[in-house]
Amino acid sequence: MQSQPSQIHLTFSLNVEILSRLAQWRIDSLTPNLCWKSNNFKMGVWTWRLQIKKCGPLHVWLFKEHSDHPSEQVPTVAFVLRVLHGPGLRQVVQSQAVNDKTFLTNEYHAWSVETAIHGKFVVEVEFIDMKCGSQAGDPFYFTLGKSIQPAAHQAALSCLSYMLDSGVHTDVTITTPSGSIGAHLAILATRSRVFQVMFSHDLRERKTFTIEMEDMSLESLKALLAYLYGSINRPAFHKHRMALLAASDKYDIEDLKQACEESLMEDINSDNVLERLHNAWMFHLPNLKKDCMRYLFEFGKIHDIRANFDQFLHSTDKELLIEMFQEGLNAVHF
Template identity: 45%
Template sequence: MADTKVETISRLAQWKIENFSPCSFKRSDPFKVGIWNWQLSIEKNRQLYVRLFPEPSRLSKEQPPLARFVLRVFNTGANRKQYISPIHERPLRTYEDFVWSIDSLFHGRLIIDVEFLDLKIFPLDGGEACSVWPSDQMMQSSSAQNTLQCLSRMLDEAIHSDLTINTADGTLRAHKAILSASAPVFESMFHHNLKEKESSVIYIEDMSRESCMALLSYLYGTIKQEDFWKHRLTLLGAANKYGIAHLKEACEESLLEDINSGNVLERLQEAWLYQLNKLKKGCLMYLFDFGKIYDVRDEVDNFFRHADRELMLEMFQEVLTVWKPV
């Protein structure tokens, strides 16, 4: 692999430098995160200097990014050392806008991580910067907005509801037609002569009333971003159980967006349980291709005691792939 290539996954970019000698200078190839192409450079002259900057372009000139990010520099030898920058937030326009100096004698094989916590763009006509990543303030047409308001009232006020849902800690009212149109398992319940069709009662006792309300809010199209994030693991289980493919995909994409050392093993277990191949691949890349297995070594023993044997085999095969001779 060339010394200038930067790999990216989710909001993390990683530059592996195989041989960095004293009094050296290297600049990476461009890599894309958000809507901008970025570059990193590293220079050693008494101290180590790391720069992050957008690749010169019309976009970066007219609408420079307001970046919130953290940098890490570490070696991969037996005496592993890691330097972590403070969290920075600043507009970045040119090569000179940001430099991080490290009092270190690093040489040999280095790895530089940059994790973008947020990226904002300034409107061309002025005003406050807004995030380039999805938020709950998505534009919708007036007719769609009105429809969502109607559906929200139907759910919240139980307008002409014809279904009772018993959860682990309470009951909810809903509509057979909407649930049937949203999930094939619900459609089957109410279409065939099952007890749910006659009683108009279903039992979802593996969900709390709050998480079940989040599920209904998603099916009615009125869920809020913070509720989706709060309940997305429970929603993933419900999507798998009731055959709601679009919800399962939305949960997988969301879980893939914010992989970090604190959740990667849990995410890997969920990916295996629900057969989420993109999420599983992302977790394995994060652990092995990006070398973050070292950050979770205290948790790995417990993970292996409970992990499925086939999952452990896949992890071992990933290790062999990453560590095979070049």
């Protein structure tokens, strides 16, 4: 049976730091028998709050806060709670994973930590998945208050999508090792400066009206074209985002590169952070690099990646390793 959170709390709240799917609340010391509450923080499109009380065991509550937005949907989430404590905050107590927990307004999840916690510690919640109600959805992609696209805009996108899917008046062929597809030179040239240059100078592509993409699969190419034509969906984007990132860099498609960076920042975890950091360095993605560094050092996850670190040391750029070393020296942990 879950314990009820006390209504007694201090008159101030404490900041929660968030990064990707991770939220951390750092506590210097805790007065016994008094409830402390954190400030509100955003995860997905919802507002959350942590609350703790040390009365024998440490009790931790995760709340979904009330929203005044009439269209906000009820979230169903999966998450784990952790307490990091001890020297260097390297001792971890973790709750069982909570799956498909539906949070109504002001509803909460309670966790009792049986391990003795002394001194400074961190309360951490990692959101594994989020969706609206019982409807399956991509995590962290929900946005409130978006205006409906004007009818003319929707019609134009539908026409572009139809042109691509049906091959209406295609005038250029793009080939990959696994197949080829027709496209429209005017659209490619307006979406990519590299494509524009190809057909503005006396190059092979202009003579043959063929673009060879030997480093891309046909499925990834379809996702790239769907993005350029404005018809890509989120599952396809998510599945092919690494190939799309490489293509955005090669063909100078800045908006696609930014979209890939923002997507990769949304689900950083201990299994992929080193790969993300390497890609951030290779493709010059400063925001992704910053978040990966924060995840490793400010959020203390450098201790979770030992198994993959040796391979990373031998495969990544020395300048990046130097930057990581400097970041580690600058990291401040209480």
